[in-house]
Amino acid sequence: MEFEPVIGLEVHAELLTKSKMFCGCPTKFGAPPNTQTCPVCLGFPGVLPVVNKKAIEYVLKVAIALNCRINRHTIFERKNYYYPDLPKAYQISQKRLPLGYDGWLEIEVDGEIRHIGIADVHIEEDTGKLIHGEEGGFEFSLIDYNRSGIPLVEIVTKPEIRSLKELEEFMVALRQLLLYLEVSDCKMEQGSLRFEASVSLRPKGSSELGTRVEIKNLNSFKAVLGAVEAEIKRQQQLLMRGEKIQQQTMLWNEKLRITEPMRTKETAHDYRYFPEPDIPPIVITDEWLENVGKNLPEFPKQRMQRFVEQYGLPIQDAKLLTASKASADFFERCVSMLQQPKTVANWMLTEIQSLLHDDQIGWEDCPLKPEQLAGMLKLLNDGVISGRIAKSVLEEMYRTGKDAQTIVNEMGLVQITDEAQLRPIVDRVIAENPDAVEKFRKGDEKVLGFFVGQVMRATKGRANPQIVNKLVRELLKGR
């Protein structure tokens, strides 16, 4: 029998607010442990949480962008459980009335468009971070509450993802959207974007849902894809042997590339949600909703299409440039200063992309500014520098943050176009290579390139190639 996987995803993204969800503590990543806390996020008795308005607006943006219906009258609820990552013994979250529900996100797999249903988009607070240790037989956890109370958006899909390919496309599209909305930096290595997956199998063509298994604590696309793939295999083997799938929660073992049951108590969770009495209800007025909707950015797909029409770029280039908002913004800013979209696109997608790749960073963190690229391309246009020098200038700009003109002046990289200066060099190269001269006499035009190359080398790439070409011909003929 052939089986078909049914995959659902829960995504947590930390919101980019400067302060926490219910208090004014800063949210900076990497601060020393327990230096960004206060009585509110430490869960002291008698404190009063007050909602960060920006966090609500960010989640509203996400809900609208995911085509959700909006609960215009919404409340916070307490999710009760005992675990030391949560100093209050409850998490302030949303359950009955999430900000957004019943939406979808469009993905494209093998040229086919699919809408993946979104069940729920809600806001909640993040928990503290635990580090487990052991000393002389005493097993302990160290707790850092800096993360406690940072606002999160939780996005829950409907169980509508049907393949690993769709799963990957969904994650890429969702991350892209969150970055476009500028509501989260989505840095997975810093835990800003985290996943939980649910997986079940059913006979192909059936519409029933099988027993679902959850996989927790997935912190990268790679972990999600690896874990889901392994879990599908595990369930397939069980079903083939005629065994039942147990409903349970698993963890991903990256080393062994298997999913393993989580060590957990037998009792099912009993969160006893109830309305958070300390926070009055939230009403999303028409005016507020309209305002947030009006200020949404152009979405990736629309921007890609516009890049093709407005700048005459090939679809593939437009797709790559609009893959992140940062690169699309870079491109448009640069083109506004230098109206050569194709040249700008080429430099971005080859040279700059490879520098970013070497440093393993994205366009969001690109140290090079569009002004610098435009300045360098102007020098290239004006013949001040040669194409070969341009690459070195670009790298120098990227590393030092200086502008192109400064680098060219400091390093003496100005292109040599003066024939009087180039002639002796060409003469010398010809004199040093009698064999090649002989070949040229016999009609081998290809050696011209060899001579030009030698002159370029002798001038460290500063010679103007057209002029060198002309001189080489002239001087060879004169022999």
Next chain:
Amino acid sequence: MRLSREDVLHVAWLARLELDDAEVERFTWELNQILEHMEKLKELDVTDVEPTSHVIPITNVFREDEVEKPLPREEVLANAPDATEDAFRVPRIVEES
């Protein structure tokens, strides 16, 4: 609906309360009293009443996204039963959130 002894023990476990036999007895009786009282409310006709989550008629109490000074770490850790130089320390609990 009547609460059983097991229900009371379950609720006590969720709140991490340790009850002795006499307390279990007492709380079973008291909680049932409360529930019985709530049952009485069911006699009211609330067809046209909107569900209420909060009793005070205010909405949208917000703060702007502004950073305030956090507590100094010495103060944060001052009352902790156990702590290292920079973190709270608790016995490890196997159960995950």
